[in-house]
Amino acid sequence: xxxxxxxxxxxxxxxxxxxxxxxxxxxxxxxxxxxxxxxxxxxxxxxxxxxxxxxxxxxxxxxxxxxxxxxxxxxxxxxxxxxxxxxxxxxxxxxxxxxxxxxxxxxxxxxxxxxxxxxxxxxxxxxxxxxxxxxxxxxxxxxxxxxxxxxxxxxxx
Numbered sequence: 437x438x439x440x441x442x443x444x445x446x447x448x449x450x451x452x453x454x455x456x457x458x459x460x461x462x463x464x465x466x467x468x469x470x471x472x473x474x475x476x477x478x479x480x481x482x483x484x485x486x487x488x489x490x491x492x493x494x495x496x497x498x499x500x501x502x503x504x505x506x507x508x509x510x511x512x513x514x515x516x517x518x519x520x521x522x523x524x525x526x527x528x529x530x531x532x533x534x535x536x537x538x539x540x541x542x543x544x545x546x547x548x549x550x551x552x553x554x555x556x557x558x559x560x561x562x563x564x565x566x567x568x569x570x571x572x573x574x575x576x577x578x579x580x581x582x583x584x585x586x587x588x589x590x591x592x593x
Contacts, residue, residue, distance in 0.1 A: 441510040445503060452499045459492055477549050487540045494529035494536075498568075501525040515586060520579050527572035534565040 467485050471478040505522040508514055541558050544550040 438510060441506050445506050448499055448502050448506070452496065455492065455495065459489065463488060477547075480544070480547060480549055483543070484540070487536065487543075491533050491536045494532040498526045498529035498533075501529070515579065515582055517583065520576055520583065523572045523576040523579065527569050527576060530565045530569035530572060534562055534569065537562050537565070 463485060467481050471481050501522045505514075505519055505526075508516060508519050508522070513519070537558050541550060541555065541562075544554065
């Protein structure tokens with residue numbers, strides 16, 4: 437169990453570092469290139485960058501909760517209120533990411549600036565966030581029922 441959770445914690449950490457690196461180094465360069473290649477959309481540089489940076493807040497909060505959940509599993513405390521709270525936070529953050537990307541896509545569409553490649557990436561991110569939302573909601577429900585069952589059994593014994 438320790439090896440599995442160590443692997444998953446390493447994966448969560450690596451994902452966080454990659455996203456942080458891309459946002460610090462890649463995003464500004466991509467924005468500068470896009471404004472040079474498409475000067476008619478240069479006015480969208482800062483709103484788009486701000487929107488992308490805003491989505492990182494719930495993303496990193498969800499990664500933190502995932503790390504916390506893995507730590508609970510590692511300590512054999514997966515069936516706890518703390519685990520249910522972590523799943524709830526992951527679910528909320530996934531929903532926030534979904535809403536931010538949908539609103540960003542609507543904004544870009546209203547400006548006639550929603551490039552098909554950008555739309556495709558947005559759809560993938562939205563689909564992924566919705567999938568994480570649903571998965572976390574299902575796990576939260578199952579874990580909540582398991583906790584109720586466990587507490588009923590503890591009262592009987």
